[in-house]
Amino acid sequence: MPSIEETSDLIAPPPEHCPGPEGEQAGKADACAGCPNQAICASAPKGPDPDIPLITARLSNIKHKILILSGKGGVGKSTFTSMLAWGFALNEETQVGVMDVDICGPSIPKMMGVEDEAIHVSASGMSPVYVADNLCTMSIQYMLPSKDDAVIWRGPKKNGMIKRFLKDVEWGELDYLLVDTPPGTSDEHLSVNSLLKESGIDGAVIITTPQEVALLDVRKEINFCKKAGIKVLGLVENMAGFVCPSCEGSSEVFMATTGGGEALAKEMGVEFLGRVPLDPRIGVACDYGESFFDAYPDSPSIKSLKKVVEKVKMQVGEEGDLEEES
Numbered sequence: 001m002p003s004i005e006e007t008s009d010l011i012a013p014p015p016e017h018c019p020g021p022e023g024e025q026a027g028k029a030d031a032c033a034g035c036p037n038q039a040i041c042a043s044a045p046k047g048p049d050p051d052i053p054l055i056t057a058r059l060s061n062i063k064h065k066i067l068i069l070s071g072k073g074g075v076g077k078s079t080f081t082s083m084l085a086w087g088f089a090l091n092e093e094t095q096v097g098v099m100d101v102d103i104c105g106p107s108i109p110k111m112m113g114v115e116d117e118a119i120h121v122s123a124s125g126m127s128p129v130y131v132a133d134n135l136c137t138m139s140i141q142y143m144l145p146s147k148d149d150a151v152i153w154r155g156p157k158k159n160g161m162i163k164r165f166l167k168d169v170e171w172g173e174l175d176y177l178l179v180d181t182p183p184g185t186s187d188e189h190l191s192v193n194s195l196l197k198e199s200g201i202d203g204a205v206i207i208t209t210p211q212e213v214a215l216l217d218v219r220k221e222i223n224f225c226k227k228a229g230i231k232v233l234g235l236v237e238n239m240a241g242f243v244c245p246s247c248e249g250s251s252e253v254f255m256a257t258t259g260g261g262e263a264l265a266k267e268m269g270v271e272f273l274g275r276v277p278l279d280p281r282i283g284v285a286c287d288y289g290e291s292f293f294d295a296y297p298d299s300p301s302i303k304s305l306k307k308v309v310e311k312v313k314m315q316v317g318e319e320g321d322l323e324e325e326s
């Protein structure tokens with residue numbers, strides 16, 4: 001298999017009739033002449049990753065695998081991942097796992113209130129860190145000697161860690177595994193996609209904010225999914241409208257652009273999953289590692305969030321079970 005550092009270059013648009021980087025004809029076919037990836041493809045080791053059967057076996061009891069993506073950083077991808085996880089886990093019968101593959105910027109442990117936890121390694125694998133009886137997480141954060149330590153890794157090391165998360169973690173039986181990724185289309189995305197392809201990814205939820213600059217990158221993210229063969233489950237507009245914590249009234253802060261996510265979803269033929277308002281209490285709940293669903297069950301933001309959670313469930317073929325809000 002080509003190293004991740006090498007494959008990350010393959011994001012350059014492939015020529016027509018590209019044989020793909022893993023095939024026998026990679027770098028040799030007529031179509032490869034003049035392609036910027038030709039040398040990389042020609043020298044890359046061929047054949048599937050030998051660990052894929054182990055990964056497929058380890059993940060065989062996970063019903064749905066969902067990637068959470070964003071074109072831009074800071075649009076609330078990790079926040080949404082944690083809220084989606086808590087939303088799914090409101091039903092105590094539903095088993096949920098969150099895998100944080102933002103290797104250089106892990107934030108799931110803090111947002112879910114378990115950043116000081118460490119993982120336990122045994123002969124059978126690594127145990128995930130539990131946030132609730134039916135909600136577990138895995139992140140590189142649990143392996144760092146201090147929570148302030150920085151991870152400065154290049155592609156192959158990141159790939160190796162993601163492989164460990166998939167191959168060695170005892171996820172057990174899960175209804176949903178949510179994969180929180182870094183922004184954009186980086187080494188981590190390529191790793192996750194190639195390692196999970198065999199065991200099946202349900203699709204990706206793409207998070208954006210309403211501003212045009214964020215929407216611009218969403219187009220690239222949707223195109224990345226198309227190229228990588230990942231189904232786009234839908235688009236979520238985060239920080240759409242401001243909910244005042246005092247009066248709970250809602251106002252538009254991005255006047256010119258609110259609704260841009262929905263329009264873009266329509267234009268690109270993907271499902272619009274809904275809006276999550278900008279609510280300072282969401283930020284506070286994340287800072288304290290609390291479930292927003294528990295902290296503010298009656299807030300207007302929760303009503304919007306529940307609708308989004310239900311739509312994601314429907315997109316993967318499950319029935320909604322959160323109570324209907326007026």
Ligand SMILES: Nc1ncnc2c1ncn2[C@@H]1O[C@H](COP(=O)(O)OP(=O)(O)OP(=O)(O)O)[C@@H](O)[C@H]1O
Pocket residue numbers: 070072073074075076077078079080102105107181182183238239276277278279280281282283284286287
């Ligand atoms: N709907 C919201 N209302 C209020 N604050 C929010 C909301 N969504 C996210 N935030 C806040 O915005 C900040 C960025 O969110 P987050 O870290 O989830 O973004 P990200 O897209 O995962 O970032 P990165 O690119 O670093 O991975 C956090 O402080 C978070 O608390």
